[in-house]
Structure formats: structure tokens, C-alpha cells
Amino acid sequence: MFHKDGLEPIVRELHRLGVHLYSTGGTQEFIEGLGVKVTPVEDLTTYPSILGGRVKTLHPKVFGGILGRRDLDSDVAQLEEYHIPPIDLVIVDLYPFEATVAKGGSEEAIIEKIDIGGISLIRAAAKNHRDVVIIAAQAQYAELLRMLKEQDGATTLDQRRSLAATAFGVSSHYDGAIHNWFTQGEGDLRLSAGPTTVLRYGENPHQQGAFHGNLRGMFTQLNGKELSYNNLLDLDAAVELIDDLATIKGVPFAILKHNNACGAAVRPTVKEAWDAALEADPVSAFGGVLITTARIDKATAEAIDTIFFEIIAAPGYEAGALDVLKKKKNRMILERKPADRSKVKVRTALNGVLTEDCGHCGCQRRLHAPGDDKGTERAGGQ
């Protein structure tokens, strides 16, 4: 496992359950450091780790133990014949390929981060999920620990199947990232987005809809009904607009309807910004999406509370403000977290998809005179 954070309680729980552990390299040392007995995979395979660690687990004694079907007599007989111990649980955390690319690693460093053994272990264990539990990423450590504790080391077939689905999601995402790095945007497009949230419906009630992304990474919902397809489109427009307006000195506030701003202002305080924004079109603001980059105080909440709106998104709410806003149970109150958004925009067109970058042009408060190639700033009013 590349990431060891969160591994210790799992190792201790497995030890308590009397599970025999096999491991390699750094993870093996980590387990030994906890005072827990672990068998080096080299002892199982009777083969050393070779080629600088490129080949460690790729051996029939490892993969036989994972892929052997426990209810097939011929498989069981072969495992016995070749002294292959069955392996019931596989935990993998892949080399961080994407992070290495993002860090601008050298080609050599990036290629060494293409995990081979780990991805093979994931695929093998997921394929044989009828008999094997697969944990394919650090993000699943907590889920594994909970299962081990609550179910005393046992799992259900439904759980194993679900874990296998997650595992193939991890492996296909990983291969997609490798493909995209090799093709540098010129090969076929590989996209993966998730997790999936099934929405009540799409843009209209007769259409089915879903969102594929980490909504909880962007917002904590403090009140109100489930976000709809159109709510998410409005929020997308709202977040993009307010982040651009935040480049201006002061507090920005915007009110959106059908992805367009129907009110927007920048003022020294959030209350003044709200008042100024609302004045632009108090009729359209009805049922709108409200957004700001400042905490909502009680005075602002009381002013906002006088109109009907669908959503408010802000980085925080004073306790008194939240009480005021929560009076309407359907009102969606979102606490926005500092999270990155997609840098590539994607939409379907004809029989394919269109993509473009987000196109930050850097609108700036400066003015250049005609023919002024040096870009000297010039104060207005001259």
C-alpha cells in the first residue's frame, strides 16, 4: 500500500481476528513495526523482489490464492497440490500516478508510478469477489475497518460484489489517467466522474437525471430538500460568477435565475451587497439562487428571509443567521467548502461530446492606451 495512514487499526483488527498477513516492502515493515506477525510475500513465492521492485507479487502462489474458486473441487485440489494458501482479503493502495503527473514529475518518475502488481491484485480479487474481499484504495480503509469490527471478520456476497464494482472503478480510472497522459489530449477521451447521485429527475420531471461528482466535497447541506438537476446547474453558474466577482475589492452577492444573474453587487458588507443586488430585479429574485463569498450574519439573514428563494450558498453562517434561515424547511442552505472545480467543461453534442478549458481570462481593473504594447497601467479619468 502506498498510503499507510489509517492502516494501523485495520492491521490490529485483523491480528485480533487471527488473520495471517502477507505483505511486501514498506508495508511489511510498517506491520512489523506494530509488532504484528507478517509473512513476506518473498517467502510465499520463494522469489525475491526483482527489477527494483517492479516484480514483487506477480506470481502464481499469490494470484492462485486470490483467483482459486473455493467451491470448485478442481481449483481447491490444485491449490493443495501446489501449496498455495487461499487469500481472502486483498488491500491495495496504488502508486499515485495522477499525483506524480500533477506534480510535474519526470517521464521516468511517472512511468515508475504506473502500478502493475497492485492493479493486477485489484483485478484478480475483484474478479473472484464471490470468495474474496477487495479494498482498492485508501479511501475505503474506514469502510473495511467498520465491516471487520461490526461483522467480526465476515462479509456478505452483496458487500463483496459492491466492493468489486468500486475496485473496477478504481482500476479503470487509473488506466484512464495513464491513457490521457500518454496521448496528451490527442487520443480518444477518457473521462471518469463520480460518485453518482441519482436525482429526483432531470431538467424536467419526465427526464431521469443524475450527478456524477463529489458534491459533498463542495458543499455541506445544512437545511432543505434534495438538490435537483436545475439547482445544480444554477449552483454551477453561481459559483463561477461569484468567484470572478470576488476578484473585486469588497463583498460580492449575486442572485441567479435559470443560470443568469438577475441581481449582483459588490459592497463593503454582505448586508449592503444583498440589498444592492436585490434592487436590480426583486421580481426575478423570487425562487432564485443566492450566493456570496462572505459569512451570512443575522441582519442579512433577516433581510433575505423576507423573500422566497430556493438556495443560499455561502462559506458560513452565524448561529443566529442559521436559525432565521432554517425557519423554512424546504429552503436549501449550503455551506460552501474551498474545493477545486472541473477545469475542463464537457457537454454532449451530436454523436459525441464537446470539451473546452475553463478559459480564465483574468479580467483586471486596468486600462491600456491604444498601441501601448508594454501594458503600462493607466489610471482612469485622464
Added chain:
Amino acid sequence: MRLATTKAPSAQEVNDMVFATILVKHTKSNAIVLAKDDRLLASGTGQTSRVDALQQAIAKAHRFNFDLTGAVMASDAFFPFPDCVEIAHKAGISAVAHPGGSIRDQESIDYCNTHGLAMCITGHRHFKH
């Protein structure tokens, strides 16, 4: 932004043109945004002609009793003809920001120079569909 007219905008007009340009960037095309003192006054959104977007914006501003004197106009794309700056001028707009790029840009610039409007060319088109 690059100054295109003989008249330069005031510091407040420059600020308002940046504010309006940010808003028009995030408004469905064709779009016109009218703004003053860091506030949206009215916008024309998702129209099939730029003149329609402008007239929608002016009508909305008037409906909510905004005086457009000294307000600025931002457009998400260039003006194909000088009609938009003329309509804006007659409504009281004093400064205009647009991306430029029309073969008839000079006609809009000439109108602004004759009638005392300031115009800045942003160089960034902001279609949003």
C-alpha cells in the same frame, strides 16, 4: 482592456466596466449588461440579436426605475453595427466595454467619439450557450 476612443473613462467607469464584463461573461448569449457603482442595473440575456438584448436590458432598467445616466454597458461579443452604441447613448450610457473584432468596429468607435462616449476593447469574447 484597451482604450479605443478619444475620451477616456473615469476611474469609476473603468471599475464598472470590469464588473459588467465579469457579469456578461457569466450570462447566456447574446448578452448585454448595464451596471453602475459595482451593481447590476439590468441585463439582456439569451437573445438572438444583440439589439434585442440591449433593448431588453434598457426596458428592465427603466421598469425598476434606474437612471442609466453615467451607467456602463458590457457586451459578450463585438458590435456588428454601430446601432447598439447609439441606442445605449440615447439611454444615457456613458462608457462601453466589448471584446472588439468586428470589421465594423471603427463605426462604433466613430459614433462614441462623435457623441462623447468612452469605449474599451477587452479582447476576450464571452459567449455562453
